[in-house]
Amino acid sequence: MKNSFKISALIVAFAGLAFSAKAQTTTTTTTTTSTTTPGGIRYSIGVDAGIPTGNFKNGYKWNIGGSLQADIPVASQLFVTVNAGYNNIFGKKDVAGTGVNVPNVQLLPVKAGLKYFVIPNFYVQGEAGAAFLLNKSDFYNDKSTAFVYAPQIGVQFPVSASSFIDAGVRYEATTKYSSNFDGSKVNFVGIRVAYGF
Template identity: 60%
Template structure:
């Protein structure tokens, strides 16, 4: 029992020491000016969207503006092409029209520990081919919670890797036709 108590005390002390070190290092997260990132984005549709679409590919640009020591306001705009499947209806094979989407979002990025962040964004998704898809609306509300990590490349640039869930409200008046996917963002990020 005594060995268990000593082990627990040593483990707690080590956790406290590493936690304090991580908190000290988190101040090295660049917060002295804006940061720009240019990314390649990819994703896999979820929900009803996955019935007709395989995956998406695109890119985005994001600016991070520091407002506190570990907290940034983000503004993000990009393009996503969501690739349609070939589906069989009866004896006929139909190619589903790709979705061309321009998302524009703003949000907050917070670094709870060194180089690891949580981010939440919301905005609008603009369809470029609404008529081809038979949708009623060309714009919908979108939201995107994300987690990620900054991997330092040098003193002023990082590799920004993030995983997000991006969801939307309906692009049709009767509901349905939401564009939801799990996405990956791999960006080159640099201080301005």
């Protein structure tokens, strides 16, 4: 119940940010592509995948998920991003021959940040927010929410007058889900391939 309230509050807050930013922007033309809505906002839906890094890779193999993102123009070549998604990180089976099966980690990250086009179609992006652990009961963690951050680089190129492909590589990491265990941090190198409109 508590997590549902937190998730709902974050989604409402991000939606409010998106709508207030839209209300303050005029029709924007960027030099990157012509694929924007009349208000200049770009929407995308993507597939996310990754490989764990650091100590986290000792118990986990790979992850897959999906995300929705809105890019809201605030200046020439600069966008505010709002992103929400789902990630399932697959635990290893029979770790080191011990018979121990590591449970999957199911995360719902909600992030906001900035995307800047350094040159046409090539961008750098940084986001931060909260990552909600949806299956806390499978672990001995004392927290179900952690701070998450994700620097990213990518390319965005048009496929028609009203759509584009957005492909990026990022490093994503969280703070600890257990106060007493450094291994409860989630970190991975991932990719996002999205269809935008």
